[in-house]
Structures are given as structure tokens and as C-alpha cells.
Amino acid sequence: MSEMLSAWALTGMPEVRPGDDLTALIAEAVTRTAQPLRDGDILVVTSKIVSKAEGRVIAAADREDAITAETVRVVATRPRQDGGVTRIVQNRLGIVGAAAGVDASNTAEGTVLLLPLDPDASARRIAAGLRETTGAEVGVVISDTLGRPWRNGQTDVAIGAGGVHVFEDLLGRMDTTGRPLVVTQPCIADELAAAGDLVKGKVSGCPVAVVRGMGRFVGALDLPGAAAIIRAPEHDMFRLGADEAHREGYEAGFAAGRAAGEERH
Amino acid sequence: MSEMLSAWALTGMPEVRPGDDLTALIAEAVTRTAQPLRDGDILVVTSKIVSKAEGRVIAAADREDAITAETVRVVATRPRQDGGVTRIVQNRLGIVGAAAGVDASNTAEGTVLLLPLDPDASARRIAAGLRETTGAEVGVVISDTLGRPWRNGQTDVAIGAGGVHVFEDLLGRMDTTGRPLVVTQPCIADELAAAGDLVKGKVSGCPVAVVRGMGRFVGALDLPGAAAIIRAPEHDMFRLGADEAHREGYEAGFAAGRAAGEERH
Secondary structure (H helix, E strand, O other), X not given: OOOXXXXXXXXXXXXXXXXXXXXXXXXXXXXXXXXXXXXXXXXXXXXXXXXXXXXXXXXXXXXXXXXXXXXXXEEEEEEOOOOOEEEEEEEOOOOEXXXXXXXXXXXXXXXXXXXXXXXXXXXXXXXXXXXXXXXXXXEEXXXXXXXXXXXXXXXXXXXXXXXXXXXXXXXXXXXOOOOEOOOOOEOHHHHHHHHHHHHHOOOXXXXXXXXXXXHHHEOOOOOOOHHXXXXXXXXXXXXXXXXXXXXXXXXXXXXXXXXXXXXXX | OOOEEEEEEOOOOOOOOOOOOHHHHXXXXXXXXXXXXXXXXXXXXXXXXXXXXXXXXXXXXXXXXXXHHHEEEEEEEEXXXXXXXXXXXXXXXXOEEEHHHOEOOXXXXXXXXXXXXXXXXXXXXXXXXHHHHHOOOOEEEEEEEEEEOOEEEEEEEEEEEEOEOXXXXXXXXXXXXXXXXXXXOEOHHHHHHHHHHHHHOOOOOOOEEXXXXXXXXXXXXXXXXXXXXXXXXXXXXXXXXXXXXXXXXXXXXXXXXXXXXXXXX
16 A cells, blocks of 8 residues: 555544633643644644634624725625625735635634634644644644635635645755746645545534644745745736626726727717 | 544556556456455546546647637636647536646657546446445545636546535534534535545556545435536636636727717717
8 A cells, every 4th residue: 555644633622712722722632532643744723713712703793894804805796695795805815715714603603703813823833832742743734614716615725834835846846946847736735624624524523633644745844834825816817706807897998998989080 | 533534545556548447447456455445435536547548538739629629618818938828718527727628747648638528427437337346335536636716736626426425515504503504515526536636646656546434425326426516607706717807898898988989979
């Protein structure tokens, strides 16, 4: 058999509250299982509990305002059947997604969660803490659930990474300008988040997964984080929704056309 | 410990050639390993070898024509630095991706591969064959590597599925606080493809992964396939590239504006 990946949800995590030391909670939950962490283990941590520990909780009544505040750029909007509006936006972390990551599921009644302020920093802090506490050189991926164009449903992706190579070709295969040598650049961090979701699930109350066997992707704490996964809008063929781009084009075209029409007379 | 996922690449697959019985090749490779298939195992099969077995090989010189032939709808295009044009298109399977899935990597010199004609049918055929040969109720996901808007790099996703639930049905399920999880529909098939890619890798020469421990997602062979993952363009906020939509809007706006301008005189 070739290398074996194994993954399981970490049982016994308590409900996380603002101010909790998440690294300590994870380390304690690990010691209560039969599986001590090993070098090369990667912990996939649901962003929700990072947000909770960091006190990123606001009143649900402020949800729409919070989405606006977290939004850097509106990418697309669409009216929903319930009378609201789905907003696909780029948030201050650069992540494009629905509602700027403001999350109302699995939160205390009357509250919603904002994404962590700096998920890469959070991931590095948790990885550093676990390395110190357990002695095992582990990596950390902070995951969130995102929809995507063209495909129904959602998958979990990486919004933070500490001590993990987020792309496979960052393992030494770069050209002299620092650009990858190959066109294919598997996003390992997103694939790890997806694998973690398969064992965490959405209803299990297990917000942390351990992925074992992928130690070749674990490295220094100062590796580029999940911020490296964000594509800049100017390089993105889908930086704007089709309706929004059409509308912008129409307005520009209408002004130019009217000027041309008036010119003709 | 909660449920454990394990995944490994199936070693010992021979080079696949047109006309090969892929089910038999996989079954033979399994018997040469120490891990017989069990009920609930899911095989993640790289689409490339399905294409090869099905003879979907054409001369590389015909690549651009092949992309055109496989294209149902151009979504976005962009000039490349090498002088060519990147074409993001919706192909006859409904999948939106670069080059309509026409693949030049890991193919015989001078040839390129088209995607399987009907990957869901292929997945069901392989799953049925393996169930009959091995007696184990297995599922099959056929995977391909796709880029995505807004995020750098690629991940493996499901383009075919047989005997596997492609979505986790959370309809009517509650979160841990008792609120309904109505919106969330995890795309299990894509997450399985991602987990499979972590062990198959792109350079290992191992085009099949076995994922164990996810038997709750294995079911009847007539379950909806990966075609159910495709979002219809009319429901997609990103059915067209931003530049393309802007251009369409500009042209429509220009015509309307010119008419209005001429009217004024």
C-alpha cells in the first residue's frame, strides 16, 4: 500500500466561548482520546470556533449591517425567495462568498458570527501552541463552508493555514521569479479542508478534524497562509456577476451611444 | 474516536489502453494488495483512465478543434502569455472549466484526451462491475481537476458518480442549537474527489484511490449522479465572464443610447 491518509473528528471538544484558549481546548481534547498528535498531523479547525474564541460574536439584529461592514466589494446580488437579497461579496480577507462569511448556524440564539480577524495568524498561533504543548510538528487549516459558481452545493475550503503548504507545487518547484513552474497547482489546503469536512460533518458537534499521513505538506510556521489562495480581482475573469457586469456595460454603452446619436444630427 | 476515514492510492494499476476493461483492471489491482474491498468503500477514479479505456483519444494537432467540438457555450476567454487563448467553457456534460476538459497531461506523445462520454454511466458501470466481482457494495466517483473563480490553484471534483450520494441531505436536519440547516448542502462527491487527490497526487502514476469509512454515503446504483451537481446557467450569477457580460451590455446599451440620441433631434 502507498501512503495512507486517515482522518477523524476530534471528540470531546467543549462549547467554545469568547476568550477561551482554543489551543488549550484542542490539546486537552486530544489527551482525552487514544490518539496523541504525531509529527505531520494536520488539524482542520472549523472557523466558527475560532471566531467564538476570538469573541467575533455580534447581535443577530445587526447581521445585515455586519455583512456591509465586512464587505470590501459587492460581486453579485440576487433577490431571494424569502424577500431578502443574497449578496456575494469580497470580504476584507479577500474571500469571495455569500454574506461575507457572517454565519448564523450553530451560534447562540440571537447572535451571529463574523469570520476571524486574521485566520492565517490564528492558524499559526494554534499550530505554534500545539507544537509547543504536544511536541508534535503539526499543521493547522482553518476551514469554512463556501458555495461556488457553476456547481450546486458547498464544500469546505481553507481560509487560514499555519505550518502547512497551501499548494503542492510550493514544495520547491518554483521558477526564478518565484512563480510555479507548472500550470497545475493543486490547492492542498482546500483539499485538506474538504477531507476534514467528511469526518466533521455539519451536525456532529465536532468542529476539529485530525488528518494524518499528509506530513509532506507540513512545514515551517512562516509558510504562506491561505491568503495566498485568494486571486486578485484584476486577474479574475469572474470578478463581477454577469448581471452586474452587463449593467455596467449597458450604462457605459448607452452614454457612448447617445453621444454618437446626437453627433449624427 | 468517531468514525474514521482512511484513503490510499491503489498501487499496481497498469497503463490503461483503449478497449481495456477498467473494472477488471481495478479488481485485479485490488486483489494484488493486502486490502480487499469492503462494503462502503468508495473508489475515486481519475477521469483520464476512464477516457483512455473508452478510447476518447485524439491527435494533439486536433486539440483546438476538439475543444470547440466539446463546447456548448463559451463562458469566458482570456489571451494567455504564450499567445494562445484560455477558454472557459461549458461542455456537453454541463461542466464549466478550462478547455472543455480536453487534457494533454499524462497522455501518450502527440495525443490528447476528451472527457468520458457519460461519466455517470461509466461510474455506475464500474461500481456495478466491482460489486459483482468483489461482492462488496462499493461506490465510484470519477474525478477531474478543475480551477475555480476567486481562488488560485485547482482541486479535484466529481464529474461522475455511481452508487454514491453526491450531496449530504441535510434537509430537515437541525444544527446543534436546534435550528434547521436548510441552506447547507455539502457536496460530498466533490469532497471525496478532493480527499482522493491527496493520496493519488498528480505524479504518482496511481489513478485510483480507495476511500474507506464513508459507507453512509454509499447507496443504490440508480442514485442521481454527478450531473446533479451542475447548476443550470439560468440559475448562475456567474454564467458569463465579467468582460463578456460587460461587452454584451455595452453593445445593447450603445444601440439603445444611439436610438435615444437620434430621437432627441
